[in-house]
Amino acid sequence: MTQNTQQLLVLVAVISLGTILTRALPFILFPKNKKIPGFINYLGDVIPYAAIGLLVVYCLKDVSVLAAPYGIPEAIAVACVVLLHVWKKSTLLSIGAGTVVYMLLVQFVFA
Numbered sequence: 001m002t003q004n005t006q007q008l009l010v011l012v013a014v015i016s017l018g019t020i021l022t023r024a025l026p027f028i029l030f031p032k033n034k035k036i037p038g039f040i041n042y043l044g045d046v047i048p049y050a051a052i053g054l055l056v057v058y059c060l061k062d063v064s065v066l067a068a069p070y071g072i073p074e075a076i077a078v079a080c081v082v083l084l085h086v087w088k089k090s091t092l093l094s095i096g097a098g099t100v101v102y103m104l105l106v107q108f109v110f111a
Contacts, residue, residue: 069110077102 003011030036060078063071081098085091 073102073105073110076105 030040056078060074063074065071077098080101081094084097085094088094
């Protein structure tokens with residue numbers, strides 16, 4: 001599907017407006033002088049853990065422990081992520097290193 005210049009400008013404007021609105025909305029709804037509702041604080045505490053749990057389930061949903069390589073690369077990568085995170089307390093380092101370990105395993109060891 002091709003779009004003309006006017007349609008592309010409208011598309012960029014709508015996407016920009018949506019981005020600006022989502023960035024500004026929390027500051028509009030909850031200014032500094034207004035107390036944040038308890039359920040918003042609760043969501044801020046639990047959603048990061050729920051999102052990480054969801055990502056773990058999504059990443060491991062198609063792993064077969066009944067066929068070669070029996071989920072071994074995934075288990076090693078998960079262990080790498082957990083150990084690095086417990087040791088260094090760096091989310092970026094642990095996820096990045098776990099990804100590199102997994103890719104190296106599936107490309108060179110379990111190919």
